[in-house]
Amino acid sequence: MTKKYDTIVIGAGMSGLAAAIRLAMFGKKVCILEKHFLTGGLNSYYKRGKRKFDVGLHAMTNFVPKGTKRKPLTKLLKQLRIPWDALELSEQKSSLIQFPSEKLMFTNDFEVFRTEIAQKFPHEIDNFNKFVQYIEEFNEVALDNKTYMAKDVAKKFIKDSQLIEMIFCPLLIYGSAWENDMDFSQFVIMFKSIYLEGFCRPNGGVRTILNLLMDKYEAVGGELIFKAEVVKVIHSGDKVKGVELKDGTILECDKVISSMGHPETMAVTQESPTITNEKSPAVGPLSFCESIACLDKKPTDFGFDHTIVFYNESDTYNYRKPETLFDHTSAVACFPNNFQHDDDFVEGEGIARITYMANYKLWKELERKVYLEHKNDLFEKSIETIKRIAPGFDANILFKDVFTPTTIERYTGHFEGTVYGSTDKLRDGRTSIEGLYLCGTDQGFLGIVGAMLSGISMANLHGLME
Numbered sequence: 001m002t003k004k005y006d007t008i009v010i011g012a013g014m015s016g017l018a019a020a021i022r023l024a025m026f027g028k029k030v031c032i033l034e035k036h037f038l039t040g041g042l043n044s045y046y047k048r049g050k051r052k053f054d055v056g057l058h059a060m061t062n063f064v065p066k067g068t069k070r071k072p073l074t075k076l077l078k079q080l081r082i083p084w085d086a087l088e089l090s091e092q093k094s095s096l097i098q099f100p101s102e103k104l105m106f107t108n109d110f111e112v113f114r115t116e117i118a119q120k121f122p123h124e125i126d127n128f129n130k131f132v133q134y135i136e137e138f139n140e141v142a143l144d145n146k147t148y149m150a151k152d153v154a155k156k157f158i159k160d161s162q163l164i165e166m167i168f169c170p171l172l173i174y175g176s177a178w179e180n181d182m183d184f185s186q187f188v189i190m191f192k193s194i195y196l197e198g199f200c201r202p203n204g205g206v207r208t209i210l211n212l213l214m215d216k217y218e219a220v221g222g223e224l225i226f227k228a229e230v231v232k233v234i235h236s237g238d239k240v241k242g243v244e245l246k247d248g249t250i251l252e253c254d255k256v257i258s259s260m261g262h263p264e265t266m267a268v269t270q271e272s273p274t275i276t277n278e279k280s281p282a283v284g285p286l287s288f289c290e291s292i293a294c295l296d297k298k299p300t301d302f303g304f305d306h307t308i309v310f311y312n313e314s315d316t317y318n319y320r321k322p323e324t325l326f327d328h329t330s331a332v333a334c335f336p337n338n339f340q341h342d343d344d345f346v347e348g349e350g351i352a353r354i355t356y357m358a359n360y361k362l363w364k365e366l367e368r369k370v371y372l373e374h375k376n377d378l379f380e381k382s383i384e385t386i387k388r389i390a391p392g393f394d395a396n397i398l399f400k401d402v403f404t405p406t407t408i409e410r411y412t413g414h415f416e417g418t419v420y421g422s423t424d425k426l427r428d429g430r431t432s433i434e435g436l437y438l439c440g441t442d443q444g445f446l447g448i449v450g451a452m453l454s455g456i457s458m459a460n461l462h463g464l465m466e
């Protein structure tokens with residue numbers, strides 16, 4: 001007999017887990033289907049010997065102190081009934097936007113950023129303050145917000161193009177599906193979550209968040225099946241009936257909430273999951289390579305104490321798919337030891353993570369041997385980048401790893417290894433098929449906190465209220 005659920009959630013990443021917890025918490029019969037053998041999706045983890053690694057996590061955004069009311073982090077913890085203390089959050093020390101002719105530092109105290117701008121762009125500080133006020137008053141999470149580009153709005157307030165480029169740099173690389181610009185609602189989400197709130201890291205990294213979510217999901221009686229790849233969303237008369245798994249299993253349900261991504265979800269509603277047509281949602285252009293270096297000393301031992309550096313070698317920030325395998329003229333450099341606490345890392349060691357924008361198609365067509373050679377080349381370039389960011393760098397490398405867009409595609413199923421999803425977002429989560437909804441990146445909220453909020457809001461709207 002085929003099993004029947006109220007709702008099937010596709011994907012055990014941040015958004016899928018959060019959605020399923022909400023549904024199970026209110027007595028819905030819910031099952032998560034995850035094609036991988038691990039939770040986390042784009043934000044997963046692995047272990048090599050004694051060293052534990054996070055795949056995605058540089059920093060969790062949206063830091064606010066315990067007890068702060070009506071902010072995304074506290075709202076989501078309340079909805080999931082997870083205590084703030086359980087995350088054991090450690091705040092960033094400071095981050096830097098580093099361009100050739102200027103640097104701007106920011107911390108979790110917004111006044112530091114405001115003062116930096118007042119000192120380095122004094123002619124723009126009044127305009128910046130007006131822009132901040134406009135951002136603070138904007139309702140970025142309204143599900144009926146229209147899509148329009150953020151740089152057009154920013155230019156109405158700020159005239160200095162260098163300042164606009166610098167403000168946009170961290171927000172683009174940490175959350176834009178669009179090249180060189182972003183949807184204004186998404187810009188406001190990112191501005192608030194990075195500059196007005198801030199960066200933190202749970203002690204134990206992403207495992208801590210995932211373990212809390214899994215414990216909660218088990219406690220509320222939800223089901224999860226690993227190695228369960230959905231190859232078809234079954235529907236008739238444009239209404240969802242169930243799903244088919246790769247091994248042929250059919251599961252029935254009234255509703256499906258999918259975190260696979262917009263084009264990826266629509267592809268499994270067709271007869272052949274590989275076929276997409278011109279009406280299919282766009283596959284997002286942005287993907288990344290990342291190098292991870294374990295060092296024989298901590299960054300502070302070579303005189304470096306910023307947590308994250310947004311590094312760029314020209315006055316304009318070229319946030320776009322490069323025409324080469326990867327673009328090492330800009331990078332995000334994350335030094336996880338430079339959060340306030342780093343006692344969950346191997347004692348005495350340091351870690352540096354360098355992220356570059358990358359071209360999926362060029363990586364995809366490489367033969368294995370050449371692919372490995374280019375990964376080595378990327379690692380060497382990433383060490384050069386660290387030396388430019390931290391001139392005192394003199395550490396030895398104890399362990400190295402590199403992942404590319406093809407790694408991201410293999411482990412998450414996102415077409416072309418896209419990280420911030422399609423530019424065709426569905427803000428209210430509704431697809432053309434009744435009972436099939438999106439959550440996560442392609443609903444429009446991304447990052448760790450954003451994805452969880454997306455799962456919660458889609459479960460509340462489509463699974464509990466309807």
Ligand SMILES: Cc1cc2nc3c(=O)[nH]c(=O)nc-3n(C[C@H](O)[C@H](O)[C@H](O)COP(=O)(O)OP(=O)(O)OC[C@H]3O[C@@H](n4cnc5c(N)ncnc54)[C@H](O)[C@@H]3O)c2cc1C
Nearest residue numbers: 011013015035041042056058059230413440441447448451
């Ligand atoms: C390198 C990198 C660094 C990042 N750094 C940060 C950071 O520092 N801070 C931050 O907040 N965010 C960061 N992010 C972004 C963040 O990871 C994502 O925005 C967020 O995790 C997205 O969650 P999601 O639930 O929308 O999607 P996903 O995590 O992609 O989850 C989708 C899940 O669906 C599963 N799935 C796909 N297809 C199928 C199928 N057919 N059947 C069954 N299951 C399927 C996948 O395996 C996956 O588990 C980073 C991402 C990357 C890649």
